[in-house]
Amino acid sequence: MDRVIKFVVALFVVIAAASVAYLIFAAAPAPAAASSGANDSIVYYFYGQGCPHCAAVEPFMENMTTKYPDVDIRMLEVWYNQTNQQVYTQVNAQAGISPPGVPEVVIGKTVIIGQQDIPDKLEGYLQAIEKKK
Structure with a gap:
């Protein structure tokens, strides 16, 4: 028994x-393959100060802000900034996912994660946003 x-x-x-x-x-x-929603024109780039993967993406992101000055790219540090951490959590919730970590880009419901995918995929989205303006 x-x-x-x-x-x-x-x-x-x-x-x-x-x-x-x-x-x-x-x-x-x-994550959705295509953007949709109210924040489609805002590009959120979330990073952590001291994150080596974020540091690798930083020059690319700085170049994108220069190359696409009419696109609203918001670069937010989320490890040490509580206000940015709240935005990070809220934006990811609206995208329908739990915050996966950094580096991360969120455009509406589109989420791009990591030091490889962000440089490989982001510029196409930025071009599409720029064309809408």
Whole structure:
């Protein structure tokens, strides 16, 4: 009888863990492929002071602010600035995701993450925003 109880408890733990893993990984909403929403014209770049990945993206972002002066690019440090941290959380919630970390760019519901993807993908979005103006 004791073995049956241990087996049932172990089975329950495995099922509970699998359910939690499913909710976290499989059921999480994916970032949208195309922008839509009220903040489509605002480009949020979130970074952390001291983050080596953010430091690698910084020259690219500075170049984009110079190259696209008519696009509203907001560069916000979120590790040490509580106000920016609140914006970070709110903008990600509106995009339908939990804040994934930095560096990150959010345009409406479009999210670009990481030191590789931001330089590879962002400029196309900036060109589209500029054309709308």
